[in-house]
Amino acid sequence: MIGDIIFSRFPFADQAKFKERPSLVISRADERGDFSVLKLSSQDLDREGRVLINEDDFESGGLSKSSAVDLTGITRINAKTVTRKVGKLKAQALQPILKSRICQATREFSNIAHSANRPGIDPQHPHNDQSSAISHPPSNASGVSAPYAGRVFTEDEVEAAVSSTLDFWLTLGEHGEAMQEELAATLGVKKTLLVNSGSSANLIAVAALTTHKLPAHKRILPGDEIITCAAGFPTTVAPILQNGAVPVFIDNHPVYGNARMDQLEAAYVEGKTKAVMFAHTLGNPFDLAEVCEFCHKHELYLIEDNCDALGCTYTLPVERAEKIGLQHLLKIARKGEHHWIRLETVDGLECLTAPTGTFGDLSTQSFYPPHHLTMGEGGAVNIIRRPPLGTYAESFRDWGRDCWCPSGKDNTCNKRFGWQLGELPEGYDHKYIYSHIGYNVKPLDPQAAIGRKQIEKLPAFIQARKDNWNYLREGLKELEHVFEFALPTKASGWDSEKGFIWNEPGYRTDCSWFGFMLLVKPEAPFSTTAFASYLDEHKIGNRMLFGGNLLRQPAFVQLKKDRPDALRTLDFSNPDSPSAISHPPSSSGAAYPGADRIMNEAIFIGVFPGLTKLQLNHMVKTIRDFVKSKAKP
Ligand SMILES: Cc1ncc(COP(=O)(O)O)c(C=O)c1O
Numbered sequence: 001m002i003g004d005i006i007f008s009r010f011p012f013a014d015q016a017k018f019k020e021r022p023s024l025v026i027s028r029a030d031e032r033g034d035f036s037v038l039k040l041s042s043q044d045l046d047r048e049g050r051v052l053i054n055e056d057d058f059e060s061g062g063l064s065k066s067s068a069v070d071l072t073g074i075t076r077i078n079a080k081t082v083t084r085k086v087g088k089l090k091a092q093a094l095q096p097i098l099k100s101r102i103c104q105a106t107r108e109f110s111n112i113a114h115s116a117n118r119p120g121i122d123p124q125h126p127h128n129d130q131s132s133a134i135s136h137p138p139s140n141a142s143g144v145s146a147p148y149a150g151r152v153f154t155e156d157e158v159e160a161a162v163s164s165t166l167d168f169w170l171t172l173g174e175h176g177e178a179m180q181e182e183l184a185a186t187l188g189v190k191k192t193l194l195v196n197s198g199s200s201a202n203l204i205a206v207a208a209l210t211t212h213k214l215p216a217h218k219r220i221l222p223g224d225e226i227i228t229c230a231a232g233f234p235t236t237v238a239p240i241l242q243n244g245a246v247p248v249f250i251d252n253h254p255v256y257g258n259a260r261m262d263q264l265e266a267a268y269v270e271g272k273t274k275a276v277m278f279a280h281t282l283g284n285p286f287d288l289a290e291v292c293e294f295c296h297k298h299e300l301y302l303i304e305d306n307c308d309a310l311g312c313t314y315t316l317p318v319e320r321a322e323k324i325g326l327q328h329l330l331k332i333a334r335k336g337e338h339h340w341i342r343l344e345t346v347d348g349l350e351c352l353t354a355p356t357g358t359f360g361d362l363s364t365q366s367f368y369p370p371h372h373l374t375m376g377e378g379g380a381v382n383i384i385r386r387p388p389l390g391t392y393a394e395s396f397r398d399w400g401r402d403c404w405c406p407s408g409k410d411n412t413c414n415k416r417f418g419w420q421l422g423e424l425p426e427g428y429d430h431k432y433i434y435s436h437i438g439y440n441v442k443p444l445d446p447q448a449a450i451g452r453k454q455i456e457k458l459p460a461f462i463q464a465r466k467d468n469w470n471y472l473r474e475g476l477k478e479l480e481h482v483f484e485f486a487l488p489t490k491a492s493g494w495d496s497e498k499g500f501i502w503n504e505p506g507y508r509t510d511c512s513w514f515g516f517m518l519l520v521k522p523e524a525p526f527s528t529t530a531f532a533s534y535l536d537e538h539k540i541g542n543r544m545l546f547g548g549n550l551l552r553q554p555a556f557v558q559l560k561k562d563r564p565d566a567l568r569t570l571d572f573s574n575p576d577s578p579s580a581i582s583h584p585p586s587s588s589g590a591a592y593p594g595a596d597r598i599m600n601e602a603i604f605i606g607v608f609p610g611l612t613k614l615q616l617n618h619m620v621k622t623i624r625d626f627v628k629s630k631a632k633p
Contacts, residue, residue, distance in 0.1 A: 002026060003089045005040070005063065008081040020083055024069050026098065029079055038097070039073035042066060049104075051097050053089070061087025071100050099166055103159045110158035117153050119457075119464060120612040127612035146615040148515060148541030148606040149370030152461065156453045164449035171407045175448035182455050183365075183380055188332050188341045188358055191383040191390040193397055194448060198307040198366025199235035200397075200441035201379035202277075205303050205362040206239040208381075208393035209275060211436060220245050220301075224274045225568065227267045229259035230595035233546040234553065236279045236305045241559070241566060248273070248568040249551060254519060254597040256489045257281035257545060261290035266570055268298060275301035280309035280356045282545065282604060283372075283465065283514035287489050288359045289316045289324065289507065295360070296325040302360030307379070310365055310372040311462035311512030312356040313340060314489075320506075321352045328385040329354045349506040357382055362389060367447075370608065372461055372512060373454040375447040392436070400438020403430045407442075462512045464609035468616060469513040470499075472607065475620030479627050482524035484601075486517040515604030517545065519597065525630045528601050538622045541606055548599025549592055 004025040009018035023037035042065040045052055050068035063086060089097075111124075118125045164175055176194055184192040195201050209220045220226070222244035228237050231252040240247040250263035259278045267273070276295055278286050295302045306312075321330055332341045333352055341354045357363035365371075367378035381397075383390035395401060402421060405412040413430060420426040421433050454461075473485060477496055487494065488509040493501040502508060520528040535542045547553050551560075551569065559566050571591040590596075605619060 001088065002028065003059075003091070003094045004085050005058075005061065005087045005089065006037070006085050007083045008037075008077050009083060010039075010075075010077075010081075018081075022063065022067065022086070023073075023075070023077070024089065024097070026074075026101070033079035034076050035079070037075055037077055038069050038071065038101075039075060040067045041070050041073075042068075044068075051100065053093065057089050057093035059088045059090045061085070063087065069097050071097070071104060074101070099163065102166065103163055106159050106162045107155035110155035114153065114155075114158065117151055117610060119152055119154075119460065119609050120468075120615070121464065122154075125612055127614045144614055144618045145539030146541060146606060146611060146619050147608075148543050148604065149608045150610050151369045151374050152457075152608065152610040153374075153450075153454070156456075157450045160449040160453045161446050164446040167445075169408075169445050171445060172442045172448065173407065173445040175445045175452060176443070177406065179448040179451045179455070180380075182452060184382070186340075186455060186458065187355055187382060188329075188338045189363070189382040189384045190387050193381045193383070193390065193393055194443050194451075195379045195381060195397055195441045196443045197377055197441070198305075198364055198368065198371070198379040199238070200439070201307070201364035201366070201381045202235055202303075202305060203239040203242060203439070204381050204393050204396050204441065205364055206243045206245070206275075206277070207396040207436075207439075208362065208389050209301055209303075210243050210245075211392040211395075213388070213392060213435075218274075218299075218301075220274045223272075225267075225269060225272045226275045226277050227264065227273060228277050230549050230551055230592040231257070231545060231547070231598045232279050232281060232550065233305075233307070234550060234555070236277065236307075237550060240277065245274070246566065246568055248570070249592065250570060251592045251594040252281070252598055254594045254602070255484060255487050256286075257284055257486060257517060257598065257602070258286035258489055259291075260594060261287045261294075263570065264291070264294045268294075270298075273298065273300060275303060276360075277303040277305065279305035279307065280312055282486070282517055283309045283312055283512045284486065285309065285312045285314045285356045285489055285509045285511070288314045288356070289320055292326060292359055293320075293324040296323075301362070304357050304360045304363035306357035306363045306382070307366035307371065308514040309356045309512060311458065311465075313353050313508075313510040314356060314359070315344070315346055315351050315353040315506070315508035315510075317506035318343065318350045318352050326352065326354075326359065329358060346508060347502075347505040351506050351508075353508075353510075358384055360384060361386060362393070367451060367454075370514070372465070372514075373451060373458060375443060375451040375454070378443045378447050378451060395436050396438045397441055398438065399440050400434045400436035401431070402433040402435040405431065461609045464611075465513045465607050466511070468607040468609075468611050469511070469516055471616050472516045472605070472619065475616070476518075476623060479624070482521055482526075482627055482630075484519040484521055486519075513607045515543065516607050517602055517604040519601040520603070522601075525632065526626075528603060531626065532603055534626045535603075535605065535622070538618075540619055540622055542603050543605075545598045545602045545604065548602075549595035551592065551595070552599065 007020050010021045022040040027036040029035040045068040049071045052068045180192045225246045225248045226240045228247045230249045248267045251260050258281045333343045363382040365380040367375040416430045417427045419430050488511045490507045491500040492503045
């Protein structure tokens, strides 16, 4: 029987004699009477790979000496060799032993099955393994592909997923709670709520600001406006519409990829504008000092879509940070305990540095595979400074309920039957009181178990993204005549020796790049499409900056036709009226030259931490060869 402790005759090395030894039965016997056991040992009890057995672990019987199960000592024996049974372990004692065996086997499996998903600098990655054929590819590197992104993990994540699945709690639980706390601490925010995607995170972040629990003038009501930008990912904008608000579009700067801050004031309408919501494009912080000043001045909410930017930081002079309402960050920085939120001297000025996703009111993350961390599917809402926003966001995430008990728990408020809300009878079960029209967008606990292992690797992942970006920039530096390379916000140039050139004293951005973006210059002797096709042929993953000018997407064109007042556009194409508000009858996207340039000319390739030197070299060589092949003789 599984769980029995037996003594049986084990052969000596020379097979001539036998020795009676104890072991733990871990499988049923087959038709020949063979079954598996783990040997017990009474020596080296605390050696790695051993699990100690106490008296309390026995359901019946016991052992005369303290013993440990040796997880590595699995043996197949026959029932005929059993001399006696001395006891049986309780199920609770047996479970961790069986689980450890499965986890150990899982790690071995993962090592073999997923070695190509290890970090690109890991010596065990097949490209770095000197004995592997692929590390010595033919000179044209045929067979080498370089995806634009991918999951990067080791046996740690696979073990965590299996272990949590064996526990079979499934719904958000122990790992979910822990991951929320770990993420909040990593970023330096008040609270983090896990959700099932970055899109859900954006949906919940906007929804939280519609709550009737906020004062009327601070609440986003149907028809209120939220300023966003034209180029980017559609689900940065969709939640504005899904929550009944009106997105007001400003243009993007084509080289930074981010919203143009000089257009913010033109988009503002007193009494109508309630919030600003932008993404930090491709791991490049948008100009947080400018946006925070604007939001502070007009008392607007700021939602930072940080889905593509985990690990970026923004630096500004303390004097300005004080003026624009960043006291919550200064307070943390002055304690000197947070690794990212800190005071430092830049250009002789006392400056504040903090990560993106901590400057506004709410921020969001995506954990879909191309992102900085992955849980397969997943995301998070960060509550930056006002804890009540966390309560509202949690309610919208969890069916709209008023109750905040974690799943499987009751009466956290200690007055489950002591509430009277709405028109419900006094004492109606708080578990089933709904204060919002909500959703259920929680992820699973095994996903959080994976995410927690990824958080441990975050510093190395961020560094790899930076290193890979720099490697590509250096490798492609001769190609500035045909490509305009992305720059971090606030940088005005790049130099092979000095790195980025910063012109505004005290301002810096440190990018945790999502991709390596470049624009094909109009004067280049090839089109963006021809370049992308060549990359495809050479198995170099490439992407547009997501939806390009979103206003030109069929969904937005249709929306404008169906409900012209659902969104508002501004015409910046006319230099005489840079802030003129227009509703162009046919193509509203025409007024956004920056977003159009991004749509027509921008491409990004990978910098994700899974890339190896072999792949990076393949990327550099392929792009150089392409440009050379197009040069006029
Ligand atoms: C800026 C931005 N926001 C939101 C999302 C949506 O995230 P998800 O795919 O997890 O829904 C993405 C997706 O990549 C994104 O790039």
